[in-house]
Amino acid sequence: MELKVLGSGCAKCQQLYAAASQAVAKAGVQASLVKVEKLDEIMKYGVMMTPALVVNGQVKCSGRLANVDEIVGWLSAGSQG
């Protein structure tokens, strides 16, 4: 599985990154987690509000912090499909 945190490096982006890495540990799934700061890649996802979380190429949330359990939910849904 592939997770991307999109954001230009503001405080909220770092919080989202931390939440995502906790969620990966909690869900116990194999996943890569990267932080994307380059504008053109952020725009490719059509995201206008950072931070955003992308799971397997799909934007799951943008402009807000998702909490750990929410992300765990997306991860387990993704690993089944």
Added chain:
Amino acid sequence: MLGFVLYRHLEPLANLLTYTVFGLSRESHAAAALSFFLFEVPKVMLLLVSVVFAVGVVRSFFTPERTRRMLAGKRESLGNILAALLGVVTPFCSCSAVPLFIGFVTTGVPLGVTFSFLISAPMVNEVALVLLFGLFGFKVAALYLTTGLAIAMLAGFIIGRLKLERLVEPWVYAMPVGAATADGDLGWPERLRFGKAAVKEIVGKVWPYVVAGIAVGAGIHGYVPQDFMAAIMGKGAWWSVPLAVLIGVPMYSNAAGIIPVVQALLEKGAALGTVLAFMMAVIGLSLPEMIILRKVLTLPLIATFVGVVASGILIVGYLFNFLF
């Protein structure tokens, strides 16, 4: 409910603490400052928490994606009006100004309409309105809301008419922008959680400014003589409005820090128009946001943007000094 009961009893409680518990005399400067502080801090915090919560819930209905879809391909005048209004309810943080700008202009939102949004979103915000309502009353809050919206609409319209698209950094229009994937429909529990998150985030961030601002305000309230400000910031001084704007633009403070100070100035004889102009310049035009926007806008366009908005603020300042 509890908030309402508390609210009703705040003033007697603040007076009780000042005069009886601390034993300050009614005429002293310290008493005037302290009772002001003890009354204003809980009052403003109560208002702030309830309004930020409500606005947080409202905002869960307005994502930037939805706003963009509503604005794309709109005619200019109507688009400017709509953009300024949506700027109030769409969640916005200046750290997202660049992706938002690109997302808007590359998908058919006219440049002037995009500016209407970018002007109104920071300037007309719920924290500013709550503080204005709490400290100045309904009239001033309503004036700020309507004139702020008017500036956003008109300034965006003028920028659109000037046809400045060529002054946007050329790569912006060439950038491939993916189709936005919507967040999907939220249920009420999520919306309420949105409101709670907004309170945690916004009130958590601004409360020290509110307290510090009210403390400065309390100091001015207690110690600065009545009408002290009349000479420098009063109606008589024609140069006070442009000066207020000039000082206000490079100053960067959020509404929470500046409004309590401004209230105390007003009380000491500063003119309403001058004070409104100062506040709009501080909140609406901020240097950090200009630096962020420099990534996508060339300097002449930023200068035009600041010039048009600052002129609007000047007009508002003079208008209210003339009217009141």
